Amino acid sequence: MITKITENIKYVGCDDPELDLFESQYSLPEGMCYNSYVIIDKHPTILDTIDHRCEEEWLQKVESALDGQKPEYLIVHHMEPDHSAGIKALIEKYPEIKIVCSLAASKFLGQYNEDIDFTNRTIIVKENDTLSLGNHTLQFIAAPFIHWPEVIMTYVQEEQILFSADGFGKFGVYDADADDWACEARRYYFNICGKYGVQVSKVLDKVANLPGVKAIAPLHGPVLEGEKMKEALRLYHIWAHYEVETPGVFIAYASIHGGTKKAAEKMRDILLEKGCPKVSIADLAREDMAEAIEDAFRYGTLLCCASSYDADVFPPMHFFLHKLAMKAYQNRRIALLENGTWAPSAGKAMKALIAPMKNITLLEPVVTIKSRMHQTDIENMEKLADAILAE
């Protein structure tokens, strides 16, 4: 199906409901979609290609949307293969097409397609350059590191639509969770763009200076308009600035034989009894790691509970904290509970992983339990809960 975004801008993206993992690591309970658009004008133009999994379907949609015209330009916003894999097939089908992209993207074109000669085919654009298609003027916006260095966005001046590359994207097929954009957009943002809050903030400032954006069309997920677009912009402002979105505590635990899990659940109960507005809890060994990353960013305080393991920390917790550090986790309070049977080491290992993070307040006391939570541990756990709740 080809959907009209406006009279002359058509959606030619594809759903991929069967993909197991996005970027080989993110679970997809509702599949994925790769967006692509065709602008019908004096100079017909395609915005981005597609993942190789959907190439044939996409080519047919493009042909049908063009309705007999030949495309003159392909705008490449982002060179990641889920959007650029179709470039080769597109050039084979329309050998005269010109590729419009950033300088950085022009280098990646050859890296991904060494058998194609891009000489005399590539038009390099930079910040605020424009390209007239006839009735549509494309204004290019540099968006480096959202979340790759070559990224550009395109603002279609007459229609006031921003084509935002992976910015404002989400997991799921095109119309998944139509009434709850934030849930999968948040998981997508923190796991994929989270490291680049500074760059996202800069782009948000540029978007605010555009003369009235009416819609945002990302490379994954629905086109955002009206109140949904306003809400997405509000959330992106919070996320990009590493602000707390929801008051409360996220408890992440990694337990080998269940003792640490019991202590984590007891901490949840103590916190709720003491009036904590919201406590979310996750088993890092079993639950979706990407969702745990998302929740760590969502709440203001993170409580990590982990078993000791080979004079270090149980690996699911190691991976979790390592990934948070990679994603520039910052501006948060962290509390620790460790468990060990002969020489507890989880606390020290967790502290070492947290040390490089920016603007983290480590709460005291670090609670140590031995093998199983004992009555004598409760006093320390209460103290830790008090420290968590004392803002």
Ligand SMILES: Cc1cc2nc3c(=O)[nH]c(=O)nc-3n(C[C@H](O)[C@H](O)[C@H](O)COP(=O)(O)O)c2cc1C
């Ligand atoms: C492979 C392995 C390595 C472990 N290494 C340590 C260790 O270095 N120091 C320690 O005190 N306990 C160690 N333990 C014990 C765990 O920390 C133990 O499972 C924990 O104290 C009980 O909590 P749990 O029920 O949440 O796993 C190890 C356990 C396993 C299975």
